[in-house]
Amino acid sequence: MRYVLDLGGLGQLLAALRQRGFRLIGPVVADGAICYGEITSAADLPAGWTDEQDGGTYRLKRRDDGALFGYNVGPQSPKKYLFPASATLWRSHPPGTADTDDEKPFAFIGVRSCELHAIAVQDRVFLGGQHPDPLYAARRDGAFIVAVNCGQAARTCFCVSMSAGPKADAGFDLALTELTGEGGHRFLAETGTPRGEEVIADTPGAQPASPRDATAADQIIERTAAQMGRAMPAVDLRDLLYGNLEHPRWDDVAARCLTCGNCTMACPTCFCFSVEDVTDLAGRAAERNRSWDSCFTLDHSYIHGGPVRTSARSRYRQWMTHKLATWTGQFGTSGCVGCGRCITWCPAGIDITEEVAAIAADT
Ligand code: SF4
Ligand code: SF4
Structure with a gap:
């Protein structure tokens, strides 16, 4: 009605x-x-x-x-x-x-x-x-x-x-x-x-x-x-990204990416977080706090003695491949809804649709 x-x-x-x-x-x-x-x-x-x-x-x-x-x-x-x-x-x-x-x-x-x-x-x-x-x-x-x-x-x-x-x-x-x-x-x-x-x-x-x-x-x-300002290329994003893990475009985007994590903070679907336990000095209270984290931070991939994603290349690739490919396997849905926030709020103006298009054009 x-x-x-x-x-x-x-x-x-x-x-x-x-x-x-x-x-x-x-x-x-x-x-x-x-x-x-x-x-x-x-x-x-x-x-x-x-x-x-x-x-x-x-x-x-x-x-x-x-x-x-x-x-x-x-x-x-x-x-x-x-x-x-x-x-x-x-x-x-x-x-x-x-x-x-x-x-x-x-x-x-x-x-x-x-x-x-x-x-x-x-x-x-x-x-x-x-x-x-x-x-x-x-x-x-x-x-x-x-x-x-x-x-x-x-x-x-x-x-x-x-x-x-x-x-x-x-x-x-x-x-x-x-x-x-x-x-x-x-x-x-x-x-x-x-x-x-x-x-x-x-x-x-x-x-x-x-x-x-x-x-x-x-x-x-x-x-x-x-009026849409942009479009995600109409390709199989999972096949494209899984088939291009060593594509030279990841070096290209890494040269522009500041690994600031703004894209993940602004994204309405990103959900990574870290957890920290805090106690007061008097020992009377303790709490466990959760705060947003990002695949762009070094600590987020810290496993047993060191981070596994030490380069901007590996961190940007992780973000985009998770969002557009791995997410589908995990949750049965894309991790991107096309809101454009990661493009607007990226200080380097990196555009997820442009990065996908660049890899797709070369495949
Ligand atoms: S907002 Fe831009 S510069 Fe910052 S981590 Fe994301 S892609 Fe890299
Ligand atoms: S366009 Fe996609 S990846 Fe970018 S902020 Fe929106 S939902 Fe997240």
Whole structure:
């Protein structure tokens, strides 16, 4: 069922979610970018902002239509909350001083299709095996997702070639398409779950969508799909990468790669972490902390006396081959959803699609 909401209706929708006890997480302007942060109402959304991005560059720009979701994906994704950069796995403490965890479930607002696919990938990684990750499970459990179909693509986007966008096709409770211009500023809302139906029913401003609104929303998504700035070459990526482990292109990319790990930090599917035990000097408390790690750090491949991936060549190859090839064998899915973050946030502007194309062209 499709509905249409105006700005007031969107406010009512967010209020209905807050009333149900959700903690709202949505796009906000922070540190010169559109990031995910805690919001309380539609007034916190980045009205009239967009971004311009390409390999190694990102900047915010104003837009003149007041759109709330008129930007492409920023440096962060829901991973920031579902798999936080640092977390305490357990803590010992003297009797009577236990921590209490009364976090409310998340409602993510403005999640893009590539991000829905990334959440599905991390669900498989963290929840799909014999030993589900309790921290991820607790944060993921009950999360409500309001997706937004992209109204524009960045030069770095290639979700179409990864079958991951730009239209939200699964994994959401509600999916919005923002309409501006003729007919006024409004949102076409599609329900994805009974929970989504129930929340929209509690939004007085939601009216059944007219065929004209539905057509306008479909056209926006089609236009976005045609705007993709990049594409992953349509080759068998596993065969290509497994067959080219000694290709000279790995030396070429290693000469440009700073091994900074930015690509893995920005990536919505990368999940590597390290674990550290800490005790206080008084010996009264101890804790085990988990923090993001990266296949670009030397320590990450430290095994019994030394790191096994000592060169930039071996670390970049590990990252890309895992993402696009080995991941499929491990988790039954690609580790890349075509969001383009690793291209935008790479200080050297290294482009995963270009690296694949270079190897494919020579094979
Ligand atoms: S590919 Fe770019 S972002 Fe990734 S480690 Fe190398 S320089 Fe850093
Ligand atoms: S590898 Fe790059 S394009 Fe693919 S999901 Fe990760 S950040 Fe996005």
